[in-house]
Amino acid sequence: MEIMGTILDRGPLVLHACFFSVLMGVIVGIPGLFLRRYGRRHRIMGLIYLTWLVIGFLSLPAVLPQPLVQPVVYDSMLGIFGLALTLSAAYDFGSAHRNVTNVASGALDNAATVTVSEMIEHSFYQMLNLVQILYLHSLQYFEKTNLCVRLALALLASAPWAVRRRFPVNSFSDNYTKGQSPWTVVSVLYRIKKYQYLLYKHCLLHGLNLGVAVQGGHSIFLATTPYFRLYWLSLNTAYVMEFFLQSLVKRNHMRQGTMLMMNTTLMVASTVPALLVIMRHVDLPLAMLSLGLNLGNRGHDLENVAITGVLGSVVWLIRTR
Numbered sequence: 070m071e072i073m074g075t076i077l078d079r080g081p082l083v084l085h086a087c088f089f090s091v092l093m094g095v096i097v098g099i100p101g102l103f104l105r106r107y108g109r110r111h112r113i114m115g116l117i118y119l120t121w122l123v124i125g126f127l128s129l130p131a132v133l134p135q136p137l138v139q140p141v142v143y144d145s146m147l148g149i150f151g152l153a154l155t156l157s158a159a160y161d162f163g164s165a166h167r168n169v170t171n172v173a174s175g176a177l178d179n180a181a182t183v184t185v186s187e188m189i190e191h192s193f194y195q196m197l198n199l200v201q202i203l204y205l206h207s208l209q210y211f212e213k214t215n216l217c218v219r220l221a222l223a224l225l226a227s228a229p230w231a232v233r234r235r236f237p238v239n240s241f242s243d244n245y246t247k248g249q250s251p252w253t254v255v256s257v258l259y260r261i262k263k264y265q266y267l268l269y270k271h272c273l274l275h276g277l278n279l280g281v282a283v284q285g286g287h288s289i290f291l292a293t294t295p296y297f298r299l300y301w302l303s304l305n306t307a308y309v310m311e312f313f314l315q316s317l318v319k320r321n322h323m324r325q326g327t328m329l330m331m332n333t334t335l336m337v338a339s340t341v342p343a344l345l346v347i348m349r350h351v352d353l354p355l356a357m358l359s360l361g362l363n364l365g366n367r368g369h370d371l372e373n374v375a376i377t378g379v380l381g382s383v384v385w386l387i388r389t390r
Contacts (some may be wrong), residue, residue, distance in 0.1 A: 081299060082131055085306070088331055089123065092310075108161040114154045118309065119299035121150055125302045130295045133339055140293050141206045148199030154309060155195050159188040182319070184313055186237040189323055193229070193236040198305065200226050201274065207291035208281060216386070219282035220291075220378050226278050230370035241266060254329055261336060269304075271363065272347050275370075276356030279378045283385045288350050296345045303339035310335060314333075355381045 093219035096102060103116035125143060128136035130388055136143070163185050241263040250256060281288040291297050314331055317323040349352075355377055362373035 070367075079131065081338040081341045082126075082129070083302065084334050085126060085303070087336065088306075088310075089126075089333050091327070093315060096329045106369055108158075108258055111154070111157040111161040114150065115313065117297060118150045119152045121147055122302065122306055125298075129298055129302070131299075140298065142290070144202040144206065144301065146200075146294065147193070148202055148280040151195040151305060151309065152192060152199060153313065155188060155192040158183075158312075159185055159192070161187075161269045183315065187239050189240055190237045191312075192232065196229055197274070198308070200229055202292065204278065204303065205281070205292040209292075212289060216283065216285065216382055219285060220279075223278045223282040223378055224371075224375055228370055229273070230332070230374070233370060234368065258329065258332065258336070265336065265340070267360065268343070268347075269311045271360040272353075273300075273304075273343060275359040275374050275377065276351045276353070277346065277373070279355050279381055280350055280352035282353070282378070283352060283381050284350075285327050291346075291350055296342055296349070298348050300342035303335075303342055307339045342389075352381060354384070 099150065103112045105112060124137050125147065126141065127133055128138060134330075138146075162183075204222060206328060207222065208219065211222065241259050251260075277291075281291055292301075311332060314328045318328045319323055358380065359373060359377045363370070366373055
């Protein structure tokens with residue numbers, strides 16, 4: 070058991086170290102990558118974001134005894150940088166990518182090019198990241214408040230879903246249901262990504278937000294725990310690297326096989342800490358209810374979260390009386 074615990078704690082960190090070692094080796098071999106004139110805003114934001122990610126990993130308790138930046142400050146800036154990175158891509162490359170059409174969405178296929186639609190959609194999820202982490206950090210300042218206040222904060226954190234329809238929607242399943250062979254490496258990876266998205270949305274977003282609000286207690290300090298710090302860095306790294314790695318492939322700085330291997334490494338490295346957060350803090354019945362409502366009441370995420378939160382709170386109060 071002790072060996073297994075060490076693997077779960079250290080394994081994802083080792084995988085991330087391997088990933089960044091390979092990535093840095095590629096970047097060093099591309100002179101002026103972040104300073105070229107074309108797309109300069111996005112390049113500079115990319116350098117800032119990459120540097121901030123490295124600072125985050127160095128600040129983990131398993132690496133340094135004291136963080137280089139306090140978690141609430143670090144996470145706030147990470148969210149802002151992530152949103153700025155995505156919007157700068159749409160701004161700098163929008164005119165060149167506006168007429169790009171792919172068989173499906175996504176950046177794993179070597180024939181695909183990131184579209185403006187995908188850039189704008191990605192900005193929505195970066196916004197969700199920023200709102201969620203601000204919510205999780207804010208809970209510690211409401212330690213002595215009652216369930217109703219925490220639930221209101223959770224619903225407020227879900228408010229971005231009210232404008233989801235204003236953003237483009239690109240389906241993972243289009244990458245393996247539009248005539249492609251369903252068992253190629255790319256198709257299988259997209260299937261896994263689809264399941265990871267469902268896990269993220271209903272367990273690590275709605276389920277986690279509502280779970281910590283309903284449970285209270287030590288859960289309100291979740292955002293500063295070592296395993297959550299690793300999870301949050303893993304999630305944010307995976308969010309941007311798929312697009313960055315595809316750009317390197319397109320410019321012949323990286324082979325397609327290497328890109329797929331590195332994406333697979335990130336998927337494994339991010340899944341382990343995500344499962345730890347789920348096991349320790351996610352109310353699985355709430356997550357399953359969220360999934361069920363999503364399937365039966367599509368396009369009404371904010372309403373579904375409200376229903377899930379109210380029902381979950383009632384059940385929790387009955388169980389704890």
